[in-house]
Amino acid sequence: MSKEKIKNSIKTGSDRDGYFGEYGGIAAGENLMANLEELKKAFEDAIKDKKFLDEFAYYCKHWIGRPSPIYFAERLTKKIGGAKIYFKQEHLNHTGSHKPTNTLFQVLLAKRMGKKKIICESGAGQHWSAAAATAAKFGIPILGVMGKIDCARVNQNLIKAKHYGGKLKVVEGSLREAITAAIKEWSNNPDYYYLIGSTCSSSPFVDIVRYAQSIIGKEMREQFMELEGKLPNEIVACAGAGSNFTGSIFEFLDEPEIKKVVVEAEETAALTNGTKGIQQGMVTKFLQSDDGSKSLGGSSLGAGIMYYGISPQLAHLNDIGAIEASTASDKELLETYKLVAQNEGIGISFEPAAAITEALKRAKGKAKDYIICATACGRVEKDLDVIEKLIGKDFE
Amino acid sequence: MSKEKIKNSIKTGSDRDGYFGEYGGIAAGENLMANLEELKKAFEDAIKDKKFLDEFAYYCKHWIGRPSPIYFAERLTKKIGGAKIYFKQEHLNHTGSHKPTNTLFQVLLAKRMGKKKIICESGAGQHWSAAAATAAKFGIPILGVMGKIDCARVNQNLIKAKHYGGKLKVVEGSLREAITAAIKEWSNNPDYYYLIGSTCSSSPFVDIVRYAQSIIGKEMREQFMELEGKLPNEIVACAGAGSNFTGSIFEFLDEPEIKKVVVEAEETAALTNGTKGIQQGMVTKFLQSDDGSKSLGGSSLGAGIMYYGISPQLAHLNDIGAIEASTASDKELLETYKLVAQNEGIGISFEPAAAITEALKRAKGKAKDYIICATACGRVEKDLDVIEKLIGKDFE
Amino acid sequence: MIAYFVACYPNFEQSLEIIKKSIDAGVSICEIGFPTQEASGEGIVIKNAHDHCLERNITLKDTLKLARAVRDYNKDVGIILMGYMSNIFRYPIDNFVKDLAAADSDGCLIVDAPHELKEEQQLRNALNKENLSLIKLVAPTTTEVRLKKLSKLFSGWVYSLNFSGITGSKPVDLDEVKKMIKRIKNHTDLPICSGFGIKSPEDAKKIANAGCDGIIVGSSIVDFITKNLDDTKLPENIGKNIENFVKELR
Amino acid sequence: MIAYFVACYPNFEQSLEIIKKSIDAGVSICEIGFPTQEASGEGIVIKNAHDHCLERNITLKDTLKLARAVRDYNKDVGIILMGYMSNIFRYPIDNFVKDLAAADSDGCLIVDAPHELKEEQQLRNALNKENLSLIKLVAPTTTEVRLKKLSKLFSGWVYSLNFSGITGSKPVDLDEVKKMIKRIKNHTDLPICSGFGIKSPEDAKKIANAGCDGIIVGSSIVDFITKNLDDTKLPENIGKNIENFVKELR
Numbered sequence A, B: 001m002s003k004e005k006i007k008n009s010i011k012t013g014s015d016r017d018g019y020f021g022e023y024g025g026i027a028a029g030e031n032l033m034a035n036l037e038e039l040k041k042a043f044e045d046a047i048k049d050k051k052f053l054d055e056f057a058y059y060c061k062h063w064i065g066r067p068s069p070i071y072f073a074e075r076l077t078k079k080i081g082g083a084k085i086y087f088k089q090e091h092l093n094h095t096g097s098h099k100p101t102n103t104l105f106q107v108l109l110a111k112r113m114g115k116k117k118i119i120c121e122s123g124a125g126q127h128w129s130a131a132a133a134t135a136a137k138f139g140i141p142i143l144g145v146m147g148k149i150d151c152a153r154v155n156q157n158l159i160k161a162k163h164y165g166g167k168l169k170v171v172e173g174s175l176r177e178a179i180t181a182a183i184k185e186w187s188n189n190p191d192y193y194y195l196i197g198s199t200c201s202s203s204p205f206v207d208i209v210r211y212a213q214s215i216i217g218k219e220m221r222e223q224f225m226e227l228e229g230k231l232p233n234e235i236v237a238c239a240g241a242g243s244n245f246t247g248s249i250f251e252f253l254d255e256p257e258i259k260k261v262v263v264e265a266e267e268t269a270a271l272t273n274g275t276k277g278i279q280q281g282m283v284t285k286f287l288q289s290d291d292g293s294k295s296l297g298g299s300s301l302g303a304g305i306m307y308y309g310i311s312p313q314l315a316h317l318n319d320i321g322a323i324e325a326s327t328a329s330d331k332e333l334l335e336t337y338k339l340v341a342q343n344e345g346i347g348i349s350f351e352p353a354a355a356i357t358e359a360l361k362r363a364k365g366k367a368k369d370y371i372i373c374a375t376a377c378g379r380v381e382k383d384l385d386v387i388e389k390l391i392g393k394d395f396e
Numbered sequence C, D: 001m002i003a004y005f006v007a008c009y010p011n012f013e014q015s016l017e018i019i020k021k022s023i024d025a026g027v028s029i030c031e032i033g034f035p036t037q038e039a040s041g042e043g044i045v046i047k048n049a050h051d052h053c054l055e056r057n058i059t060l061k062d063t064l065k066l067a068r069a070v071r072d073y074n075k076d077v078g079i080i081l082m083g084y085m086s087n088i089f090r091y092p093i094d095n096f097v098k099d100l101a102a103a104d105s106d107g108c109l110i111v112d113a114p115h116e117l118k119e120e121q122q123l124r125n126a127l128n129k130e131n132l133s134l135i136k137l138v139a140p141t142t143t144e145v146r147l148k149k150l151s152k153l154f155s156g157w158v159y160s161l162n163f164s165g166i167t168g169s170k171p172v173d174l175d176e177v178k179k180m181i182k183r184i185k186n187h188t189d190l191p192i193c194s195g196f197g198i199k200s201p202e203d204a205k206k207i208a209n210a211g212c213d214g215i216i217v218g219s220s221i222v223d224f225i226t227k228n229l230d231d232t233k234l235p236e237n238i239g240k241n242i243e244n245f246v247k248e249l250r
């Protein structure tokens, strides 16, 4: 990896005002501005502090179990016939997804800032259980907010979080409403740390989460160089708001020869089908009514990729052609889950099934030395009840 | 690690006849003898084959996600006040326990032997889901046998195994009956590979499983030397039949200064309360009726440590004082689960809770630089429903 | 006294009638909130009113119509549109400012648009050109450095938040309010209005005595409407309710 | 003809009566299985009979008593105890051999005790000293090398397994049986008895013609007992049943 400064690098954080091109920024109430400023300063300080970064690396290794390995999906590759398909096995992380890398980074940041309590939102409950685990590990009380709709289908995460000692507040709706409600909690308690779960909301959250998750791509570089002697030709990852995808590709942003493909749930594809707007603290693409007063979008099996907005950085990168966007349907998620289970002995959750669906399509017919790496960012446990209900009989 | 031959080393496999001292051997039907001989030869050949071992190491790394890290349980250590408590995080392995290391090794062995189908038994279903995943990964059909009692409480493992493509046969009873029934299946189909889940049954199974799982201790040595510059003073691990414990301590058998403590479920503590007998293919300690016609022992929350026998090697090592044995009660398992969740943000299953229970007792009041390492060999998901039912309300 | 209304709550006609009666009762500035799902700064009372209007497809356009009708009723009352950036951005901004001017309103107040937001700057410039105000908020958490910067952007009057948090969530601490107003006065000569947490005429009086030039009542009025939706005399009763506040402020 | 009985199934008295009538019907060797949970080589029919006896606390001691009673009834019939190592080991071995001799039985056959097992060696030595036999089994999967080793240990007669698998699980392949017997004959002059999968007198005849010196019927007899537990004439009917087998073998 070249250490020289690259001219016109796009591998950067947000600009001075928190923007990525014309997206991002801070669209927050005045009462949160001091918090956001404090957070930004704390973040910038922290990432210059070797001790802090060493601490993050230490717990990444020993608590989360990083690095997550890359894995050559040999039988799927053979079945599809074409490019070599790899998985980045983020599901092997503690708590079963990429989420704890972010919660670890931010809880350490909260600790460094002297915060005594944490608030967070969650969609699939993966962030919630990861956040609650992290807060327990460092002995900090935590309050989570989730939408009723999501709670119903990811019960295991709720139970685990409860056992870790987290308190949960359930609100009507889904992730959108959970974020709104969590921000309200923060407004009411500006001395808390707000632990956001993805690359969304106001600056500097997008940069913080991207910073933490970029470890995914960094590991990928090292691992591919070691195993294959070269980097993958394409990197594919799913996105709810985008932390998993951004983390997977950020490392390679200045290498345009590597294709970067983000996959959204067909029903909530903000990047593909959204319009520019200002909601939930940021300027980005949303699935929204024309007048901006309502969110749109249906429901996906992938609870974690069911967000009606997208990371502002990804909106920008998509506009400038640095990434490509695609979608996956519920039917495809199910089929891909089965394929992966039966051919690789890996039970992935619905979210990474979106990425792998796309990877399989792209692999077909490609040269044998072409490499496509899909990030497998979740394990199936949380979705198992739903799958059993839906397609249990298929497996008899 | 010294490479010299140690005089009177006890870090060995079974003797020429498959015995460890007066335990072990082969107590199998004549129709299985050829299979066992074939297996022994194949095993001895395989572990001399660098290519085979490299393959095992490759998949350990990329599919299972080994090495599993060691983890300093800082808050528990502080809470208890005494020795430093470490966890060996085997629950971070793919499928969530130490089991896939064994299934991977044996499926590779089966492949090498040209076997076209696999049979296995399971108690907690951890071995079953790990075995089914491994068989799927290598495209080999698999038949599992489990007892009805166990099936009822580890439903998630059964569903996952089904999705991997495994066929399950349910028999009356628990692990004992499952082993008997699986052996019968093997007797009926001697061309199948019998994939045993632990260090039990006839020679060479005990050696095979021990060989595969010894990676746990090998990793521990490297990791402790790197992190602490010294080895732990005590290693504590739970045992059903003993693969997890044997894997954890085998590496250190010739270092008597390291205490090795095996923890059984109080209700099924064969090593502590058993008598010598010959059942299930081996000479070892069992909880049995005086006349040897029936097994005894109650039920433990730890489905995976509820076996009425014990590895013959452990019976021997216990007789010669190379290891110590202890037990944990259901009440203790529950309490320890809660403690670990709330203080370390790790949701362990009931089996490792046995080891950690013992580790906590031993840590109390010890010197601050004394190190106790407990193997955390399973994650909670499979036990979550049971915990919710039992102590859900405690956590509100 | 400044009163906050959710536009077209419970519908256009009643909403207009309510506002008219409020003006008659002595409201000097009408804050008309335009409905949005994005009500992250609002408590449950106001949020529910927003949801009621959203279900009936009330838009910012309807809100501007309402503002125009209010102006037609009264030439002198202050009219400020209040809401979130989402709707204005989608309107889009320049058209919104044109329509706001056409409605002869006085300006707007945007909850989630700090001056760092480029779109806020765009809105502010457009409003300035039309001689309309962008009312800025100051919160207890606003730092001195920031307050100084903000003071250069004040226009019309200053909205002083009585506490950090969402509407209607906490009791007011009078000493804090006094401190806030004093802090802001150091930076501006514009009127300062205090909002959040004013539930009763007694609250209003206390806060008014804390040194501000006006008080803003929101949740309390919306709550009254919600609780009396079936009352045929609702506008009149709101008027009486507001008279009670105004009396205390004289 | 060799018949396999589960000791004390369904109880001591009936079991004894059944065996007596079987001897009268022409059984030349009685194989009396002692009950154990450890019935890993048995099919469901025999396993259920074992479980029945275990529930009634039948032990190896009871089995020896039964063997003694059988001997008292008939001086010439062969009596072999059959079962698993578990019970004998716990008895323990030396006492078992003493009691077996005292019961005037001819030996025993242990399913799960290959000659590699040290405890088998111990048992074999003890039996040898008392001039009792340890019947060894040969399976289709037994290799030539192994068969040669085994042949040195043969005693009494040789149990040739008709297939690899558990009792009662598969149909018999006659060619395989012939091959088996021929292979064993190459190594020994002792009588060879074929067992497993012999369900009917016709089966018995076919197998007998394959060159063996005796056939062993197990599941089929146990099954008959299980299905006719309430029959007061059960022993007699078993006798008739066995006569049908014996007829085919003459």
Ligand SMILES: Cc1ncc(COP(=O)(O)O)c(C=O)c1O
Binding pocket: A097, A098, A123, A124, A125, A126, A127, A197, A198, A199, A238, A239, A240, A241, A242, A243, A244, A245, A303, A304, A305, A349, A351, A352, A377, A378, A379
């Ligand atoms: C397993 C899993 N994958 C992916 C996502 C999507 O989130 P993001 O886009 O932030 O990676 C989630 C969110 O909850 C998730 O749980």
Ligand SMILES: Cc1ncc(COP(=O)(O)O)c(C=O)c1O
Binding pocket: B097, B098, B123, B124, B125, B126, B127, B197, B198, B199, B238, B239, B240, B241, B242, B243, B244, B245, B303, B304, B305, B349, B351, B352, B377, B378, B379
């Ligand atoms: C999580 C877990 N730990 C421990 C065990 C005990 O098995 P062993 O003694 O072979 O390690 C099991 C067995 O299923 C298990 O599932």
